[in-house]
Amino acid sequence: METCQHNLATLFAQLGLANSQNEIDTFIHNHKIAPGLTLVQAPFWSSAQASFLHESLEQDADWSEIIDKLDTLLR
Helix, strand or coil: CCCCCCCCCHHHCCCCCCCCCCHHHHHHHHHHCCCCCCCCCCCCHHHHHHHHHHHHCCCCCCHHHHHHHHHCCCC
């Protein structure tokens, strides 16, 4: 059983991104998802990042809630 608390910092670390609050804020400010695209289709993800996001959402994994929050923040 996984006991890690999932939040934006841990999600960013899982995605291989810098994960301090300032770096997260900067990423969100600099990356927006175009209308009509899903989070996974956003052009700024690597194929590995998009795969992780897609699989997590598809499997309704523990990450799903925080991924949904990130989706909202990027709109």
